[in-house]
Amino acid sequence: MSEVAAKELRIVGFLCNWCSYGGADTAGVGRFKQPTDLRIIRVPCSGRVDPMFVVRALITGADGVLVSGCHPRDCHYTDGNFYARRRLEMLKRLLPFLGIDDKRFHYTWVSASEGAKWQQVVTDFTKQVHALGPMHQK
Amino acid sequence: MAEKEYAYFSGCSLEGTAKEYDESLRAIMKALGVNLVEPDDWSCCGSTPAHTVDHVFAAALAARNLTLVEKMNKDVLTTPCPSCLMAFKKAQFNMSRDEAFKDEVNGLLDEAYNCGVESKSSLQVIYEDIGLDAIAARVTHIMPDLKVAPYYGCILSRPPEIAQFDDPENPVSMDKVLSAAGIQVQDFAFKMECCGAAFGVPKREMVNRLSGKVLEMAIDAGANCIAVACPLCQQNLDLRQEQVNKTTGSNYNIPVIYFTQLIGLAYGLSPKELGMDKVIVSADSITRRITREEYEKIKADEAAAKKPQKAKKDAAAEETNN
């Protein structure tokens, strides 16, 4: 592994376009410094996140997965994040049965104006994943 | 049979200059069925001087006592002195939120403190835990001449995150407690203004000026007595009244009494056992007592006399107004 990669782990993020992706943008505009481990995939709604994506990511090389959407009741598509909330909670509880530490998966709600909160979420989750170490030992 | 029991920290002032606060508090707690137990070998809480020198040291002084309370298997400590209270509350607040700070403080102690004790002022215990109904139930005497301005001082409800009690800008606990004890309470806008606190020695003229203002406003509010819950407030307003008069050319002669003493009087306890003779400005002239039954009879007679006039007035009001 390259020297660069050795400093970081790999975290995949699924962010909803309307709130969380905007929140991450706001954090950028505010120049809120964050660790670089995260790679963001944009989805229209947190309800679009199929639990299959999360498991796929963890099995094929991600060390942690983060999903973020609009706050419940504020979903741009009204109900999308309610479905996300149920599915992702179920997924979190099922992960140990797959032999995956559930602390490697985190879902949260960040609105487009919450730049500082996004910075906190990314920093905390990255720390959490680093504490667990890489998913697959070299 | 005691219904409630609290760990009790009197503090140094209550053993000396504020002895009457300790005596009166114990007396009324006994009357209300509350048992106060002092921790064995309690020591100085640190008060004002310690935290101006070093925060870790100050927390250690406070935490040593809290550890003693933990050993008593108690999780609530009550103290009548707001300064002791702040020392305990700040130690608890900072140690329970900052792991590193907690370790530093415990490093200075023989036995570590585990952040398991909640500290409450005696006023808070009386207001929240005992409750206004229980306070009112024990009243046997009314003092018809007494008009009290309750003075809270600076730190009973401030800073709000640490004190977690009453309103930080307009507290009403003492007002309500005294009212429940059948005492007439005036609306006193200066209830939280600074009296000068510990500047009594280094900056005496400041204390004279600020305490003078408090006395003036109390009289302006129609009070003939100030109720306090803090030994330093009592000292500045009572002990220094003569100095205030000399400096500001005023003529104040208003007694400053602990709220516990006033409640004790309402419970029929003797002025001697409540330490009423230990204050500088005497309250004898305004603490004339009559029994509750006598008071009720007087009120009933007054109401009967007013009835025919009132009925006429009421009818007229209904017509034109509402």
Added chain:
Amino acid sequence: MRVGVFICHCGSNIAGTVDVAKVAEEARKMPGVAYATAYMYTCSEPGQKEITDAIERDKLDRIVVAACSPRMHENTFRRTIMKAGLNRYFFEQANIREHVSWIGLDKELNTQKAIEEVRMAVAKVMKNKPLFSSSFKINKRVLVIGGGVAGMQAALDCADGGLEVVMVEKSPSIGGMMARLDKTFPTVDCSICILGPKMVDVAQHDLIKLHAYSEIAEIKGYVGNYQIKIKKKPPYVDWTKCTGCGLCMEKCPTKNAYDHFNFGAAPTRAINIPFPQAIPKKATIDPNHCRQFVKGKCGVCAKVCPTGAINYEMQDEFITEEVGAIITATGYGLMDIERLTEYGGGRYPDVITGIQYERFLNASGPTSGHIIRPSDHEEPKTIVFVACAGSRDKSLGVPYCSNFCCMYIAKQAILTKDHIPDSQSYVFYMDVRSPGKGYDEFTRRAQEEYGAKYIRGRVSRIYPKGKKMVVKGADTLLGTQVEIEADLVVLGTAVVSAPGAAQMAEKLHISYDTFGFYVESHPKLRPVETNTSGVFLAGACQGPKDIPASVGQGSAAAAKVLSLFSKDMLESDPAIAQVNQNTCVGCLKCLKTCPFQAIVEDILRSGKKVAKVIETVCAGCGVCTSTCPCGAIQLQHFTDNQLLAEVNAICQK
């Protein structure tokens, strides 16, 4: 497939902390990439030309731009590649500015991250399919929510532009906050004199339909085709019969009803017309105070009404209006001064709010323009204004500036001198904010010509002393404490979001910030649009602002609606769900989960039951796609394969 990759320097915004040349170099090695380069400002005209030239020259068929957030320029670049003949959906934008260069300083780590973001975008764009919009008809009618000055301006501009307007106002009369003002700064124009004609125009315009004393119950549909359910509240007076004569108000025996129009500055009758210039000029009964409702007996108004308009049996009435666009102009609220305990807000009668004082100043107000102390009705001689009462205070949850208080306090200080020549006004301020045309000259006049004493410092406490209120504060320019014995204290109360703002936003599917103000598409460049197409903002609901700014936004919102309606058909967003009817098993789980009821059951000729998406209703959320057990329904442009391609690009290097 020939993918072209363009890495943007964005000046030094990206190039400062990302080695863009290296990113381009690595991009060239990625499978499918035929061309990769780094450019200074890709969104500029020459930058876009670089892209179109490269497409033509190198026969590129898919484009990736690594630059700012797609929320910023995705549409810009989509248009660029369209001009070069490519389908707009053969474009992906990697965010290496907001998500990389701006949030980290380690150039090596940033460059690595940028490379991977590009790799993801390339993997996705290679899976993209061409998508084509369809057109749908739009209903060229507009709903304006709120009858304040912003809403009225928007309505008038739309109507003058030939559109039919439906206006819904929740109070019995339009006019909003401006109708309550006495004079307006900086010209000291009489407020209702300049507002009145606009109100009449709104009432009389052929194309404007006004529903006063009504609220929005439900909003269904999408841009171009909304169905609005409106609840018309019962005024208990038949407005078709009411002539606004005011006799009922004169005779009503209940004199202590809360006066909403006067913000409680003085009580009013249970039946009332809010103010003389009200439109519609009709009476309304407040059932919370009316004796007929509370005690069951009175009926005086019914007896005296010359047209027999009173009707105690009225109920809520629901109607539906169909429109194509919505302008939200719901205004603002004011902080409850009881929260300012150190000022005795709500406890002392002689400590009042700016709007209550404004009502005292107003000749048609509760005191006929006489300034009085609420406690004893005497004329005050010393008046203290406290600016920033609640605003710019993190501890109260209002860290922002309320925009117009400095100006109205100066105005009120000037008017006070006119009303009471021997009065002395004091203003406690932190800063004097007077940025508009003539504004700074105005605040200076208050001090220099009208003798208002401005004290730079905050007020720490207000308490009663005898008949006066002592205002204790600091004078930071002199470095002393100040105590003023005032006859009357006026608090410049903080502006907060309108009551019910959050619920309204949920009905409209628009975002609101922590304070309840509605979120615009872009704080600098798109102040009157929201991220929900078809819904526009105007006025203080978007943030505290004064009358010229509100009027400006009203016109701006109207312009947006007029341009939206300038075409007869709108293009639908083709990034919607599509059912593969071969693989669909007809379980209809997607139908049950769709938040917009955009999926219906369809029976094929073979008799097979399948799901079908109604294109114009699908909003493109993708919940159906993650629900489908066999992957038959896929949200286009965010299909399972496309998203998994991004996952693979990150995880398997």
